[in-house]
Amino acid sequence: MTHAPNLSTADYQRIDAAHHLHPFTDFKALNAERSRVMTRGDGVWIWDTDGNRYLDGMAGLWCTQIGHGRREIADAVHRQMLELEFYNTFFKTTHPRAAELAEVLAELTPEGLNHVFFTGSGSEANDTVFRMVRRYWTLAGKPDKQIIIGRRYGYHGSTVAAAAMGGMAGMHEQAGMVPGVHHITPPYWFDFGGDMSPDEFGIWAARELERAIDELGEGNVAAFIAEPIQGAGGVLIPPETYWPEIRRICAEREILLVVDEVICGFGRTGNWFGSDTYGLKPDLMPIAKGLSSGYLPIGGVMVSDRVCEYLIGDGGEFFHGFTYSGHPASCAAALANLRIMREEKVVERAASEAAPYLQAKWLAFADHPLVGEARMKGLVGALELVPRKPSRRDRFAPVGDVGTIARDISFNNGLVMRAVRDALIISPPLVITREEIDELARRVEKTLDDTHAELKKRGWLV
Numbered sequence: 014m015t016h017a018p019n020l021s022t023a024d025y026q027r028i029d030a031a032h033h034l035h036p037f038t039d040f041k042a043l044n045a046e047r048s049r050v051m052t053r054g055d056g057v058w059i060w061d062t063d064g065n066r067y068l069d070g071m072a073g074l075w076c077t078q079i080g081h082g083r084r085e086i087a088d089a090v091h092r093q094m095l096e097l098e099f100y101n102t103f104f105k106t107t108h109p110r111a112a113e114l115a116e117v118l119a120e121l122t123p124e125g126l127n128h129v130f131f132t133g134s135g136s137e138a139n140d141t142v143f144r145m146v147r148r149y150w151t152l153a154g155k156p157d158k159q160i161i162i163g164r165r166y167g168y169h170g171s172t173v174a175a176a177a178m179g180g181m182a183g184m185h186e187q188a189g190m191v192p193g194v195h196h197i198t199p200p201y202w203f204d205f206g207g208d209m210s211p212d213e214f215g216i217w218a219a220r221e222l223e224r225a226i227d228e229l230g231e232g233n234v235a236a237f238i239a240e241p242i243q244g245a246g247g248v249l250i251p252p253e254t255y256w257p258e259i260r261r262i263c264a265e266r267e268i269l270l271v272v273d274e275v276i277c278g279f280g281r282t283g284n285w286f287g288s289d290t291y292g293l294k295p296d297l298m299p300i301a302k303g304l305s306s307g308y309l310p311i312g313g314v315m316v317s318d319r320v321c322e323y324l325i326g327d328g329g330e331f332f333h334g335f336t337y338s339g340h341p342a343s344c345a346a347a348l349a350n351l352r353i354m355r356e357e358k359v360v361e362r363a364a365s366e367a368a369p370y371l372q373a374k375w376l377a378f379a380d381h382p383l384v385g386e387a388r389m390k391g392l393v394g395a396l397e398l399v400p401r402k403p404s405r406r407d408r409f410a411p412v413g414d415v416g417t418i419a420r421d422i423s424f425n426n427g428l429v430m431r432a433v434r435d436a437l438i439i440s441p442p443l444v445i446t447r448e449e450i451d452e453l454a455r456r457v458e459k460t461l462d463d464t465h466a467e468l469k470k471r472g473w474l475v
Contacts (some may be wrong), residue, residue, distance in 0.1 A: 021062070022050055022061070022062040022063050025048075025050045025062060026047040026048055026050065029047075029048050029050070030043075030044040030047065030048075033048075035048070036171070037171075049061050049424070050062040053081075053082070054069070054077075054080075054081025054082050055080075055081055055082040056080040056081060056082065056442070056444065056449075057069050057080055057081075057441060057442050057444070057445050057449050058081070059081060059429070065427065066427060067424070067427050067428065067429050068427060068428050068429065068441075068449065068452060068453055068456060069081070069429050069441065069442065070423075070428050070429045070430050070439045070440070070441050070453060071429050071430065071431050071438075071439065071440050071441070072307075072440050072441055072442045072443075073307045074302070074307070075244060075275075075276045075281070075302050075303075075393075075440050076301075076302035076303055076305075076306060076307035077306045077307045077308075077442050078279055078280055078281075078303045078306045078350070078354065078359060078442060078443045078444075079306045079350060079353050079354060079357075079359060079442065079443070079444055080306075080442040080444045080445075081442075083306075083308075083350075083353065085349055085352075085353060086305075086306070086308045086346050086349045086350060086353075087308075088349075089345045089346060089348065089349035090308070090309065090342050090345050090346050090349075092345070093110060093341050093342050093344075093345035094342055096341075097341050098341065098342065099340065099341060099342070100341065101336060101338070102131070102334075102338050102339040103334060107339070108339070108341050108344075110339075110341050110344035110345050110348060111131065111339035111341070111344050113344070113348060114129075114131075114339075114344045114347055114348050115128075115129050115131075117348065117351055118300075118313070118315065121285055121351070122285075122286060122298065122300075122315050123286060123288045123289060123293070123294065123295065123298075124294075125294060125317050125318050125319070126295065126298055126315040126316065126317055126318075127317075127318055127321070128315070128316045128318075128321050128325075129313045129314065129315050129316065130145070130313060130314045130316060130338070131311070131312070131313045131338040131339035131340075131344075132301075132311075132312040132313055132314065132335055132338060133310050133311065133312060133335055133337045133338070133340070133343075134170070134301055134310055134311075134312045135169075135170050135175075135273075135275035135299060135300075135301035135302060135312050136169075136170025136171055136172040136175045136312075137170075137172065137312055137335060138170075138275065138299035138300065138301055138312040138313055138314050139169040139170045139172070139174065139175035139178060139238075139273065139275075139299050140170070140172045140173070140174045140175050141299075141314050141333060142178075142236075142238065142271055142297050142299055142314055143161065143174035143175070143177075143178065143191075144174075144331075144333050145297060145314065145316070145320070145324070145331075145333075146161060146235045146236045146269055146271070146297065147159060147235060148324065148328070148331060149235075149269065149320050149323055149324065150235050152323040152324070152326075152327070152328050153323055155232070157232055157233055158232065158233060158234060158235040158267075158268075159193045159233065159235055160193050160194070160195055160229055160233050160234045160235055161178055161193065161194050161195075161234075161235055161236050161237075161238055161271075162194075162195050162196070162197060162222060162225055162226070162229075162234060162236070162237045162238070162268075163178045163179060163180055163194060163195070163196050163197075163237075163238050163239070164180050164196060164197055164198070164199040164239055164243070165180035165182075165196050165197070165198060165199050165246075166180050166181070166199050166201065166243055166246030166247060166249060167179045167180040167181075167196075167199065167238070167239065167240060167243055167246060167273075168180075168181060168240070168243070168244060168245035168246055169238060169240075169273055169275075169299070170275075171184065173188065173191060174191055176188055177190050177191035177194045178194055178238050180196045180199070180246070181245075181246075195225055195229060197221040197222060197224075197225050198218055198221050199218065199243060199246065199249055200214070200215055200218040200219070200249065200251035200252060200255045201218075201243075201246075201247070201249045202214045202215075202252060203385070203386050203388075203397055203405055204405075205218070206405075211252040211253075211254075212252055212253065212254045213254075214252060215251060215252030215253065215254030215255035215258070216254045216255075216258050218251070218252075218255060219254070219255050219256075219258035219259045219262065220258065220262075222237055222259060222262050223262050223266075226262075226266055226268065231266055231267060231268070234266075234268050235268065235269060236268055236269035236270070236271050236296070236297075237259075237263065237268055237269070237270055237271065238271040238273060239259075239271070239272065239273065240272075240273045240274075240275075240276060240277060240287070241256075241272060241274070241277045241282060241286075241287025241288065241290060241291050241293065242276075242277055242281075242282060242287060242390055242393060244275075244276035244277070244393065244438075244440070245276070245433065246433065247395055247433040247434060247436050247438065248388065248389075248393055248394060248395035248433075248436070248438045248440075249395075250388050250389075250390045250395075256291040256292070256293065257292075260292070260293065260294075269296040269297060269320070270293070270294070270295055270296050270297075271295065271296065271297045271298070271299070272287065272288050272293050272295035272297075272298050273298075273299050274286050274287055274288065274295075274298050274299060274300050275299055275300060275301045275302055275312070276302060276393075276440075277290075277393075278298075278300050278302070278303055278304070279300075279302070279303025279304060279306075279354070279360075280303065280354065280359060280360035280363055280364075280391075280392075280443050281303065281391055281392060281393050281440065281443075282390055282391035282393065283360075283363070283364040283368055283390070283391035283392075284360065284364070284391075285360055286298075290390075290391070294317075295315070295317065296317045296319055296320055297314055297315070297316055297317065297320060298314065298315040299312070299313070299314050299315075300312060300313050300314070300315060301313070303350075304347050304350070304351075305343060305346045305347040305350050306350045308346045308350065309340075309342060309343040309346040309347075310337075310340075310343060311340065311343035311344065311346070311347050359443050359444060360443065362443075363391070363392055363443040363444070364391065366447075367392060367443065367444075367445050367446070367447075367450065368391050368392050370447055370450055371389070371392060371394075371441075371445070371450045371453070371454075372389045372394070374450065374451075374454040375387055375389045375394050375396075375439075375454075375457075376388075376389060378396055378457065378458070378461065381458075381461050381465075382402065382465060383398050383399070383461055383464060383465045383468075384396050384397065384398065384399070384402075384461065385397040385398070385399035385402055385403070385404075385405060386405075392440065392441060392443060392445075393438075393439070393440045394438065394439050394440075395433075395436045395437065395438045395439075396436060396437045396438075396457075396461075397435070397436050398415050398416065398419060398435045398436065398437065398464070399435075400473070400474060408435065409435050409473070412434050412435060413432070413434055413435060414435075415435045415464070415468065415473070416432030416433065416434055416435040416436060416437065417432055418464060418467060418468070419432060419437055419460060419461075419464040420432035420437065422460050422463045422464050422467065423437070423456070423457075423460040426456045426459050426460050426463065427456060428453065428456035428457065428460065430457070430460070437457075437460075439453075439457075441453065
């Protein structure tokens with residue numbers, strides 16, 4: 014069916030409700046409420062069909078590092094589409110953009126990661142990890158090493174293996190679990206720290222990995238997978254003691270370290286990669302999102318020399334791949350994005366200018382009567398909403414209702430924030446300016462005040 018130009022918001026909402034099944038959505042509830050219809054973006058701003066302007070505090074979905082509307086990427090994709098719109102990388106074949114992007118990624122990523130397996134998304138990247146980890150240990154002569162240890166509230170994607178390695182209970186309940194995956198407590202001090210100090214808890218949480226290895230048997234454990242900062246799990250920033258202890262455990266035990274950089278990669282934590290921020294040396298490193306700033310779908314797995322020694326050595330054929338692995342247009346978008354980020358020093362400027370300025374304003378929200386904790390690293394942060402301060406044990410019930418109310422109020426105030434349980438989280442484009450940060454902070458404050466007033470009105474606060 015061909016639609017007339019300039020359909021109304023109601024027209025698009027009707028069409029959407031009739032035919033479009035959205036991700037992570039209660040379909041019936043959304044169809045009753047109707048979708049927002051976004052039409053354009055520029056920098057940190059996006060607009061809907063009614064002309065409302067929103068500050069995109071989530072960088073699309075953790076990904077538009079350079080902001081919306083960069084013509085250079087559209088031009089690069091256009092040139093590539095005219096030259097070679099698509100060809101696969103199966104059957105002993107490559108193309109210039111895939112080779113060029115692989116070389117650039119080997120330069121940018123932490124030392125020892127010199128090969129990349131391209132995918133179409135972070136979920137596909139982590140399904141690739143699942144296959145690659147088990148293949149590695151088979152080639153290394155230890156086929157019993159099958160178990161992958163992940164963390165509660167970890168998010169590694171929504172495909173079957175990726176969802177299993179993640180620690181989202183709702184996803185497990187709906188899809189079941191893949192055998193050979195085990196989950197441990199995450200370094201989430203606000204929820205699980207009890208009477209321990211953050212530093213004490215960081216060591217305790219890291220040693221959960223050691224305890225799990227001992228319980229399962231080191232000869233059965235293949236890998237530990239973790240995000241440097243757990244993003245979709247609620248921006249769980251580990252205590253400073255956590256990662257050094259994890260590094261010690263992984264160095265002493267014969268397991269692979271998989272560092273999921275799908276959200277943290279490409280500047281989000283103040284360095285090019287979260288692995289740089291925390292001094293990690295991944296054996297495998299899934300990437301996506303910021304790789305192209307979301308302009309076209311692309312992901313990948315950076316593979317260490319240690320793993321490639323077996324995969325490339327006498328590994329034979331690796332029976333895995335995707336039609337769009339290394340898609341020419343997506344590679345062109347990623348190359349243009351990385352060129353912009355390097356030439357304009359986007360990561361360095363965000364770390365030295367935007368991040369400290371936003372952090373000062375964000376952490377000050379800890380004084381708000383609704384906020385139990387404000388936390389931020391680089392340009393990613395969370396506000397825990399609680400009914401009674403300073404208690405960390407008292408929570409709203411049912412969990413998630415207050416977060417949803419606050420998220421919807423934030424949208425109405427022209428700011429895109431996300432809610433995870435009863436925390437508001439934020440991850441703006443790295444190119445956000447001081448003036449835009451001032452405006453973001455003003456809208457956050459109004460959202461907190463409006464949410465507080467709404468909860469008082471409902472009798473949810475005393």
